Amino acid sequence: MKEQTNSLRYYLGSGLVLLLATLMNLAYGAVTPSSGNYQLSASVMGSGGVYQQSAHYGLNSTSGQPSPVGVSASTAFHYASGFWHDYSPSFAAVNFALSVTNQNSQGGTVASNSGGINCGLICNQEFVLNTVVTLTATPQTGYSFAGWTGDCTGTALTCSLTMAKAHSLTVNFAANQTISFASAPVVVVGGTGTVSATGGGSGNPVIFSSTTTGVCSVNGSTVTGLSAGTCIIAADQAGNANYNAAPEATQTITIGKGSQTLSFGAAPSIGIGGSGTVSATGGATGNPVIFGSMTPSVCSVSGNFGSVVTAVAAGTCTIQADEAGDNNYNDATPAKLSFSIAKANQVIIFDAPPLVTVGNCATMTAIGGASGNPVVFSASTSQTPVCVTTGSNGSTVCGLKTGPCTLIANQAGNANYNAAPQVTQTFSVIPGLALTVSNANATFGNVISNVGGINCGANCSASFPSGSLVTLTAIPVSGYQFTGWGGACSGYGNSCTVTMSTAQTVTAKFAVFKIHQPVWKRMIKSITQGGG
Structure with missing residues (x-):
């Protein structure tokens, strides 16, 4: 540092600028420094005591004239006029400090274009007044530059400062994060599955969203299939002070066709020759449920989509229900309903009783049930015989004596019909x-x-x-x-x-x-x- 001090007694009445110039010339006359930035200091002895004041000035080697640098004239050497004062000026070179704070030195370094800053290692350095310093941030592999704060701002990798004063700044390097999906879940229309993914070291949650909202939706980590097709789930993870936000990752899930389930209503109660209705609730397609008989020898179907069942024979009737699929749902798995077709009942109805006299015979007739079996007649033995039956199926009745004749009628059943309940008819055998x-x-x-x-x-x-x-x-x-x-x-x-x-x-x-x-x-x- 070059320094020269002389004394000057000056009456402060002709103005501040003149005083400053005089002081500078006084110092300049004492020594001949090189051009550059210097500090002029003066000790002033006055009636109020000793006063210290300083200002920055530059010397121009060509003109040899001082000029203010970095301060205004109004801030220096302002004392009450009308007094004599002693001035002791000095003239010295000036440096300013640049301080860099690297919050994550593992993530990268900051280097200056001059002056030797390489932070990580060297984070503070002094620079001559008005030196322009350019700092460059270089991230390590796996990290990225997160930005400047303090006297440098923004996220550009370089920052330039003019050293007209001391500067301080902070630089941060953030680690990169990646998202890795686990295996894709199996999801069908109307069904759900769970997605999962591992994120980076920030500890922030991985957030899922659907980019194909017509095919799938996601709530938290639960994916719901809306239509058959390709579902794309996006995963994001926010960063923090030490970690960058992870690049968005996606996972493709094929949404398969959904299943349909058929549910039968109550089975009808049907006898031979009768009919009843079957019903079933179908799946999400809304297609009609179609019914068919798996046992046509026992029952048949007709009517609206085969919903009317007619009993053909006694036994087990099995009805199958089917429902077609569509673009989003498979055909329903066929459902079956089995129920019993009961034997039908038969009834015997007598025709008008014949006219039978003692010693004479007549023919007895009656209408039976649908089995086709004959109606068989016999005379009651609960009383002294008045009449007897003979001939085919006992249809011929002969009078033995006068009195009431009671005939009994029976009809056997078969595989489809029950035996008819026994009936009787009583008439009188009259004298002939x-x-x-x-x-x-x-x-x-x-x-x-x-x-x-x-x-x-x-x-x-x-x-x-x-x-x-x-x-x-x-x-x-x-x-x-x-x-x-x-x-x-x-x-x-x-x-x-x-x-x-x-x-x-x-x-x-x-x-x-x-x-x-x-x-x-x-x-x-x-x-x-x-x-x-």
């Missing part, structure tokens, strides 16, 4: 009036009755209730002819009706057929032979 047919030439022809069972040739007598109308019909065999009635019937017609008001006898005559014999001759012959 005998109708006797005499057929002298039975080999020539027969006489039959419309009721009562007369078939004469073989059976020529029957008993009928009083008031009954019995129609007799004469039937000649081939080569013979009927020649007339006698007794309760008369004439030559083949039919005759007898009113059973009393016991009756009828005669029927047959003869060899004579082709050329006129009718009137046959009539005469019949009369002469005693025909009626």
Whole structure:
């Protein structure tokens, strides 16, 4: 440092600037320094004591004239005028300190273009007044420059300062963070899965978001499939003072088609020949549920989407439900509903009771159920027999004596029908009036009755209730002819009706057929032979 001191007594009445120039010239006259930046100091002895004041001035080697540098004239050597003072100026070179604080020296260094700063290692240095210093931040691998604070600001890697005063600044290097996803979850439409990822050392949470909101959504770490397709989940992690924010990472998840489930309603109760309705709740597609019979020999389906089930036979009816999928949902897994088709019941309904007389027989009829099995009749044995049944399935009932006749009817069941409940019918066997047919030439022809069972040739007598109308019909065999009635019937017609008001006898005559014999001759012959 170059320094020179001289004394000057000066009356402060001609102005501050003149005083300063005089002091500078005084110092400059004492020594001849090189051009540069110097400090002028003066001790002033006055009536108020000793005063110290200093100011920065520069010397120009060309003009040799001082000029103020870095301070205003109004701040230096201002004392009350009108007094004599002693001045002792001195002239010296000036340096200023530059202080750099590296908050994370592992993350990088800061170096100056001159002066030797390399922080990390050397973080403080002095520089001559008005020196322009450029600082450069260099991050290490795995780190990045986080920015300047203090007399330098921003995130540019370089910062320039003019050393007109002391400067201090702070630099920070932040470690980089990376995000690593775990394996992608399996997610289908309508389903969920969990994403996870490991972040960097900041300790801040990894935040997930969906970049394909029409395909998937995310709440926290739970991903929900909205439609089939490609779901992209983004992961972000914020930084802090020591760590940079992690670069956004993404994970691709294929959202598969969702499943549909079918749920049947209650099974219908159906008997043979009856019908009922099945129903089922389908999946999210909204497509109709279609029903089909897996046991068509037992039950069939019809109606709206096959929802009407008709019982065909007794047994187990199995109905299958199906629902088609769409772009987002698979076909539903078929669902099955099995239920029993019960045997149907049968009912026997008697026709009107027959007219049965003592010693006579009649036919009993009744309508049974759908099994097709015959209705079988029998006479009750709970009382002294009044009547008996005979013939096919006991359908012929014969009167033994007068009184009430009770017939019992049964019908067996089969695989599809229950046996019909047993029913009975009671009617009276009444006294009969005998109708006797005499057929002298039975080999020539027969006489039959419309009721009562007369078939004469073989059976020529029957008993009928009083008031009954019995129609007799004469039937000649081939080569013979009927020649007339006698007794309760008369004439030559083949039919005759007898009113059973009393016991009756009828005669029927047959003869060899004579082709050329006129009718009137046959009539005469019949009369002469005693025909009626």
